[in-house]
Amino acid sequence: MEKISVGIVVVSDSVAAGRRTDGCVAALEKVFPPGEASVAARVIVPDEIGAIRKAVRRMTDREKLELVLTAGGTGLGPRDVTPEALAALIEKNVPGIAEAMRGEGRKSTPTAILSRSLAGSRGKSLIIALPGSPHGAAESLSCVWPVIPHALEILRGEGKECGGKKPGLRFKR
Amino acid sequence: MEKISVGIVVVSDSVAAGRRTDGCVAALEKVFPPGEASVAARVIVPDEIGAIRKAVRRMTDREKLELVLTAGGTGLGPRDVTPEALAALIEKNVPGIAEAMRGEGRKSTPTAILSRSLAGSRGKSLIIALPGSPHGAAESLSCVWPVIPHALEILRGEGKECGGKKPGLRFKR
Amino acid sequence: MEKISVGIVVVSDSVAAGRRTDGCVAALEKVFPPGEASVAARVIVPDEIGAIRKAVRRMTDREKLELVLTAGGTGLGPRDVTPEALAALIEKNVPGIAEAMRGEGRKSTPTAILSRSLAGSRGKSLIIALPGSPHGAAESLSCVWPVIPHALEILRGEGKECGGKKPGLRFKR
Numbered sequence: 001m002e003k004i005s006v007g008i009v010v011v012s013d014s015v016a017a018g019r020r021t022d023g024c025v026a027a028l029e030k031v032f033p034p035g036e037a038s039v040a041a042r043v044i045v046p047d048e049i050g051a052i053r054k055a056v057r058r059m060t061d062r063e064k065l066e067l068v069l070t071a072g073g074t075g076l077g078p079r080d081v082t083p084e085a086l087a088a089l090i091e092k093n094v095p096g097i098a099e100a101m102r103g104e105g106r107k108s109t110p111t112a113i114l115s116r117s118l119a120g121s122r123g124k125s126l127i128i129a130l131p132g133s134p135h136g137a138a139e140s141l142s143c144v145w146p147v148i149p150h151a152l153e154i155l156r157g158e159g160k161e162c163g164g165k166k167p168g169l170r171f172k173r
Numbered sequence: 174m175e176k177i178s179v180g181i182v183v184v185s186d187s188v189a190a191g192r193r194t195d196g197c198v199a200a201l202e203k204v205f206p207p208g209e210a211s212v213a214a215r216v217i218v219p220d221e222i223g224a225i226r227k228a229v230r231r232m233t234d235r236e237k238l239e240l241v242l243t244a245g246g247t248g249l250g251p252r253d254v255t256p257e258a259l260a261a262l263i264e265k266n267v268p269g270i271a272e273a274m275r276g277e278g279r280k281s282t283p284t285a286i287l288s289r290s291l292a293g294s295r296g297k298s299l300i301i302a303l304p305g306s307p308h309g310a311a312e313s314l315s316c317v318w319p320v321i322p323h324a325l326e327i328l329r330g331e332g333k334e335c336g337g338k339k340p341g342l343r344f345k346r
Numbered sequence: 347m348e349k350i351s352v353g354i355v356v357v358s359d360s361v362a363a364g365r366r367t368d369g370c371v372a373a374l375e376k377v378f379p380p381g382e383a384s385v386a387a388r389v390i391v392p393d394e395i396g397a398i399r400k401a402v403r404r405m406t407d408r409e410k411l412e413l414v415l416t417a418g419g420t421g422l423g424p425r426d427v428t429p430e431a432l433a434a435l436i437e438k439n440v441p442g443i444a445e446a447m448r449g450e451g452r453k454s455t456p457t458a459i460l461s462r463s464l465a466g467s468r469g470k471s472l473i474i475a476l477p478g479s480p481h482g483a484a485e486s487l488s489c490v491w492p493v494i495p496h497a498l499e500i501l502r503g504e505g506k507e508c509g510g511k512k513p514g515l516r517f518k519r
């Protein structure tokens with residue numbers, strides 16, 4: 001099985017300006033099961049719509065990465081604009097991914113319901129916006145990781161048509 | 174009590190082309206409690222925005238069916254366009270119906286969070302987009318069936334105004 | 347700690363016309379923990395988009411209230427238009443607040459999934475649309491109250507940047 005190619009966009013004014021060290025990339029890398037994913041690109045951008053869009057579009061349209069994760073900018077702060085940046089890029093919205101991340105998150109962290117996370121496809125790439133704290137980003141990704149390989153198969157057009165049988169779906173719980 | 178008039182639109186390229194037999198209509202009919210609903214129209218259409226819209230609009234606008242169910246085309250496959258087709262027809266979006274279907278579904282099937290199901294009203298009709306597997310479609314409908322008669326009463330303008338008392342709401346659990 | 351300034355907009359044709367007495371304001375006031383919030387404005391408007399928007403905009407833009415609650419008009423009735431009225435005012439949508447209210451609500455009241463509640467920010471104000479029954483409005487607000495002071499801090503730009511530590515967040519459970 002080929003590894004899933006992943007791009008990570010850290011969205012943070014203070015990390016981009018060098019005032020703070022990023023902890024999200026390391027936290028996210030720990031979530032990938034060994035041998036299943038390979039981080040092909042990482043970039044840090046400030047909380048600016050244009051910069052976020054440019055970084056994500058490069059990963060989806062040019063580098064053709066299968067999974068593009070953003071971390072940060074999903075809150076209610078004056079500078080938080082990640083959802084607004086991504087809404088224009090996403091072609092097919094998948095609301096259940098964000099619902100699941102918030103629904104699981106709030107079991108331990110009530111403020112998880114304030115996360116304006118979202119997810120959807122662009123071409124054959126899946127884009128997921130995660131919260132900006134390393135713990136929150138990792139927890140959110142862990143929660144939905146089990147369905148990601150299946151989502152990517154469907155995006156590649158390899159999935160069964162609905163209603164058929166497909167043996168060997170790897171993730172059940 | 175009058176039966177609820179139901180229309181079912183099966184959205185599937187392969188069923189429309191005769192390469193596969195539909196199992197959704199039979200699965201959905203088993204969900205209706207005896208005597209509560211009557212399937213007045215069934216149609217099979219390919220995964221095409223125009224065909225989906227035309228079939229649904231006929232059921233809502235011309236045939237005035239109370240409940241219009243679609244099955245299929247809610248995934249992430251290249252041909253899945255049911256949410257995009259329906260978004261333009263729905264006048265009042267009811268996000269909680271899809272949230273409940275996905276929230277219940279993922280207890281047994283993690284990939285249920287990938288379903289881009291949606292629901293809403295058009296005139297006095299309630300439209301619900303269900304997944305395309307017979308099992309998934311039936312399970313999703315079962316989950317929200319208890320509130321449908323109430324939703325249709327409200328749509329007909331027969332409901333109480335909020336805050337009043339209305340005796341005899343049939344569905345509680 | 348300063349009290350949170352709250353505005354309440356009761357949306358109801360029958361209350362606005364004097365045919366029914368409002369029970370929502372009293373029900374909502376019981377939800378605020380003692381000393382934490384102060385209702386600075388209350389108004390009753392009919393189920394009309396223009397009237398709802400004008401009342402909310404006055405509270406957010408002119409009176410600069412931190413929390414603006416509407417009660418009513420979130421259902422599927424022919425006159426229910428609160429979500430449509432608010433969608434144009436909300437600058438940053440916070441879907442998790444409505445998801446949590448519906449998710450909790452349906453544990454006791456299945457029809458809670460029909461509520462088209464929504465929430466989001468406008469400037470530094472948080473707007474939350476609640477259902478119109480006093481019980482439903484109070485239950486929905488109770489469910490999300492624990493995160494509201496934190497949301498308002500973030501909206502004021504006082505929150506930590508994501509990823510940092512912020513001691514003393516008051517609400518955990």
